[in-house]
Amino acid sequence: MSRNFMGIYTIWLRDVRRFWRDKPRIIGATIQPALFLFLLGTGLGRGIVGAFGNDIQGDYLTFIYPGIIGMSILFTSIFSAISIVWDREIGFLKEVMVAPIARWAVAVGKAFGGSTVAVFQGCLMLFFAPFVNVHINLTMIAALIPLMLLIAFSITSLGIVTAARMHSMQGFQVIMNFLVLPMFFLSGAMFPITNLPKWMDIFIAINPLTYGVDALRGVILGMNNYPLIMDVGLIAGFGIVMIGIAMVIFGKRE
Amino acid sequence: MNIIEVVNLSKNFKTKKGFISAVKDVSFNVKRGELFGFLGPNGAGKTTTINILCTLLTPTSGRALLNSFDVVSNPNEVRQSIGLVFQEPSLDEKLTAMENLEFHAMLYNVPKAVRNERIKYMLEMVGLYDRKDDLVNTFSGGMKRRLEIARGLLHYPKILFLDEPTLGLDPQTRSHIWEYIHQLRKKEDITIFLTTHYMGEAENCDRVAIIDYGEIIAIDSPFDLKKEIGGDVITVVAEDRDKAKKTIEMEYNVAVINNDEGLHFEVENGETFLPRFIKKADFKILSISLRRPTLEDVFIRLTGRHIREESAEANSVLKIHARRLRR
Numbered sequence: 001m002s003r004n005f006m007g008i009y010t011i012w013l014r015d016v017r018r019f020w021r022d023k024p025r026i027i028g029a030t031i032q033p034a035l036f037l038f039l040l041g042t043g044l045g046r047g048i049v050g051a052f053g054n055d056i057q058g059d060y061l062t063f064i065y066p067g068i069i070g071m072s073i074l075f076t077s078i079f080s081a082i083s084i085v086w087d088r089e090i091g092f093l094k095e096v097m098v099a100p101i102a103r104w105a106v107a108v109g110k111a112f113g114g115s116t117v118a119v120f121q122g123c124l125m126l127f128f129a130p131f132v133n134v135h136i137n138l139t140m141i142a143a144l145i146p147l148m149l150l151i152a153f154s155i156t157s158l159g160i161v162t163a164a165r166m167h168s169m170q171g172f173q174v175i176m177n178f179l180v181l182p183m184f185f186l187s188g189a190m191f192p193i194t195n196l197p198k199w200m201d202i203f204i205a206i207n208p209l210t211y212g213v214d215a216l217r218g219v220i221l222g223m224n225n226y227p228l229i230m231d232v233g234l235i236a237g238f239g240i241v242m243i244g245i246a247m248v249i250f251g252k253r254e
Numbered sequence: 255m256n257i258i259e260v261v262n263l264s265k266n267f268k269t270k271k272g273f274i275s276a277v278k279d280v281s282f283n284v285k286r287g288e289l290f291g292f293l294g295p296n297g298a299g300k301t302t303t304i305n306i307l308c309t310l311l312t313p314t315s316g317r318a319l320l321n322s323f324d325v326v327s328n329p330n331e332v333r334q335s336i337g338l339v340f341q342e343p344s345l346d347e348k349l350t351a352m353e354n355l356e357f358h359a360m361l362y363n364v365p366k367a368v369r370n371e372r373i374k375y376m377l378e379m380v381g382l383y384d385r386k387d388d389l390v391n392t393f394s395g396g397m398k399r400r401l402e403i404a405r406g407l408l409h410y411p412k413i414l415f416l417d418e419p420t421l422g423l424d425p426q427t428r429s430h431i432w433e434y435i436h437q438l439r440k441k442e443d444i445t446i447f448l449t450t451h452y453m454g455e456a457e458n459c460d461r462v463a464i465i466d467y468g469e470i471i472a473i474d475s476p477f478d479l480k481k482e483i484g485g486d487v488i489t490v491v492a493e494d495r496d497k498a499k500k501t502i503e504m505e506y507n508v509a510v511i512n513n514d515e516g517l518h519f520e521v522e523n524g525e526t527f528l529p530r531f532i533k534k535a536d537f538k539i540l541s542i543s544l545r546r547p548t549l550e551d552v553f554i555r556l557t558g559r560h561i562r563e564e565s566a567e568a569n570s571v572l573k574i575h576a577r578r579l580r581r
Contacts, residue, residue: 003330003363010360072291091344095405098308099361100333253312253329 007101011109012116014042014082017119017142029079030124033072033164036062037128040190059205063223066216067189069125069150072188074209076121078180080114081178104247107160113245114156115149122148134220143219150232153213154239158208160246187213193225208238257413257445258284260306263316265302276302278468279316284413284445284461291459292449295561299468300449301341304417307447308338323414334362337406342508343398347391349382351382354390362409376404376554382436396427398540403434413445414438418465420455432458451561453549457495464553471556486524487545488531491516493538503538516541 019025023027038061046062096106123145129136136144162175186200187209198205204210215231218224224231260564265277277299284290290299305311307318318325321335345354355373364372377383380400390398399419418437432455438444448459455463457478463473472479472485474506492498499510499517511518521527524544532539554562 006363007361010357014346014353014357016347017353018346021348087346090347091340091342092346094310094340094359095338095344098310098333098336098338099358099360100330100363102330129507130363253309 003100004102005081006107007099007105008112008244009097011106012113013085014219015110016115016116020081026124028063029072029076029121031074033068033125034128036071036190037061037068037132041068041132048177048191055196059133061187061219062134062221063192064190065132065134066212069122069133069220070209070213070216071184071186072117072125072183073148073152073212074180076118076225077114077155078159078175080117081110081156082139082163082166082169082172082175083114084110084160084163084239085169085171088167089169098106103159103252107157107246107250108162108243110160111153111156111246114159115152118144118152118156119148122152136148136220144216147215147219147232150235150239151209152214154208154235157242157246161242161249164246164249183207183209186210186219186224189213208235209231211235234249255286256281256283257286257288257321258447259317259319260303260307261317263306264314265301265306266314271534277313278307278463280470281316282350282383282463282470282473284447286412286445287443289439289446289448289458291456291462292447292452292465292516293453293456293462293553293561294449294465295559297452298465300465301417302468303449303465306451307332308415309333326407327568334409335412336359337409337411337415339346339399339406339414339416339419340423341404345398345402345405348389350387350389351377351393351407351505354401355405358405358408363410376408379407379437380404394427396423397429399423399427400434403431403438407438407442407444411444412444413447416446416448418449418451420452439518443485452558453561456549462549464549464556464559466553472552476549479549479552482552484520484547485522487518487520487547488524488527488549489516489518489543489545491540493540494570495542498535498537501535505534519555520547524532537554545567 007100041061048060075170084093087096097103107120126136126141126144138175163177182203186203186207188204189209193204202224211226211234215235216230218228218231260280260282263277263280264272264275266275280299280303292303294300302311304314307320307325308324312326320332323331323335325332346357348571349357352373354367355376359369359373373501374383377386379401382401382404385397387394390401393401395423403414403416403419419435420431420552423431435446435458439446448455450456459476461473461475462472462479464479465471466565472482474482490502494500495512499512502508502510502517502519506519508519508521528542528544532542550561553559
């Protein structure tokens with residue numbers, strides 16, 4: 001058992017090391033949400049607040065800020081998970097798969113690695129707070145970090161399940177278009193999820209990121225659509241199911 | 255003592271067209287300390303067998319024991335007992351040589367106290383110690399392969415698997431890798447299981463299993479395998495070819511093949527045959543040579559086909575091309 005913990009730690013350490021070494025990736029993953037926040041946010045914000053009426057209290061930039069943190073976590077988590085496919089292509093995954101640790105430990109190590117990296121990216125987003133008129137204090141940070149970790153872990157696990165049977169990076173565009181972008185658009189990150197067409201409500205309700213963004217917005221701005229406990233419960237539940245599936249898929253031998 | 259025991263091992267793969275049997279009812283043993291080789295053309299089932307032995311695939315039927323652990327029921331114990339160098343590179347190129355080895359040591363439970371010392375020893379053995387802090391993506395193909403060998407040995411495995419260890423490397427690097435393998439056998443108590451489609455490399459093995467279409471068609475030492483096919487190959491170039499051919503056939507009762515290079519025939523104990531032959535010959539000999547049979551001859555005898563080495567393959571493609579152009 002201690003051997004499997006060591007395995008999880010080793011796989012986690014590698015992902016964190018690789019991430020830290022890849023500074024262009026960190027910069028890129030910081031700039032992308034910043035573009036959404038400051039360019040798209042400022043542009044749309046001029047006219048949009050009136051249109052949403054009372055669904056947005058205050059500035060549009062302030063409203064989307066927690067959503068952008070959610071976006072940053074979503075993208076980083078999925079990218080980290082997809083690195084499994086890359087590992088498979090370069091052959092490194094074999095080295096891990098023949099190591100004397102349980103296969104499920106590989107999935108768990110990857111999930112922790114991806115979530116650590118995603119939380120780091122999420123924390124970088126906190127530096128933008130002063131520019132969008134949000135005041136972040138230490139109590140908030142103390143609540144945000146475990147919350148971000150929970151969201152990141154769930155989404156990384158989802159990414160691992162998606163990547164587990166993928167054999168080339170060509171499937172990446174498919175995942176981007178059919179999973180990542182819809183999850184982002186339908187999470188309430190960029191607009192309030194009240195008064196939407198019925199068909200959209202369904203997708204929003206089954207989107208785990210909806211509850212993640214809601215919880216982030218609750219903690220940062222005090223605006224909630226659902227009770228915080230429900231948000232946390234649903235994300236955690238989703239995460240447990242996903243990591244469970246990932247562990248089973250990895251445990252199987254052909 | 256047998257360190258590997260394989261009994262009636264089979265592996266089928268499902269495909270769109272039905273089942274493909276990659277490995278068919280294969281049985282063999284490998285003794286402790288042996289350098290054992292799997293020789294066969296590409297697609298013969300060598301890598302599939304290795305993948306079963308190293309627990310990456312489960313067998314469809316049959317049993318395999320490594321270091322007396324079953325590959326199906328005790329995969330972790332098997333994995334701890336073996337080191338692997340895969341056909342394709344399996345290093346993390348974004349990490350340094352040192353970090354790749356650290357990663358391996360941690361996964362294989364090498365105690366922290368001895369970890370660094372052992373990594374140093376292995377890196378020195380493969381001549382990469384001064385490059386330990388360089389990223390692997392700055393390494394040449396041969397250096398990567400050496401690093402993988404160092405990594406495969408880091409947890410003191412009982413068996414080292416080398417799946418086509420010199421594939422795609424230039425001849426000089428190839429012979430370097432073999433120097434390491436020979437050194438290794440002298441220094442460590444280790445069994446080496448090798449797959450190759452290079453005849454020359456198979457000659458280095460204590461025993462060779464020749465595998466074709468998923469079946470082992472012969473298994474013995476290279477010496478005994480070659481002995482089975484008759485004797486030595488004699489090539490004679492004579493002034494009067496036809497006369498020489500007739501005489502040899504009559505005198506020695508052997509089949510003589512006449513081609514561009516001369517007259518070929520097989521005799522036992524070529525060394526003692528040659529002096530007698532030359533003395534007795536009543537035709538003028540321009541040149542004469544004696545060649546030991548190679549494993550290639552063995553393979554041709556058993557299957558009627560060549561194991562094509564890459565260069566041979568490229569040559570034959572060129573020839574076909576040339577022939578087409580001529581028409």
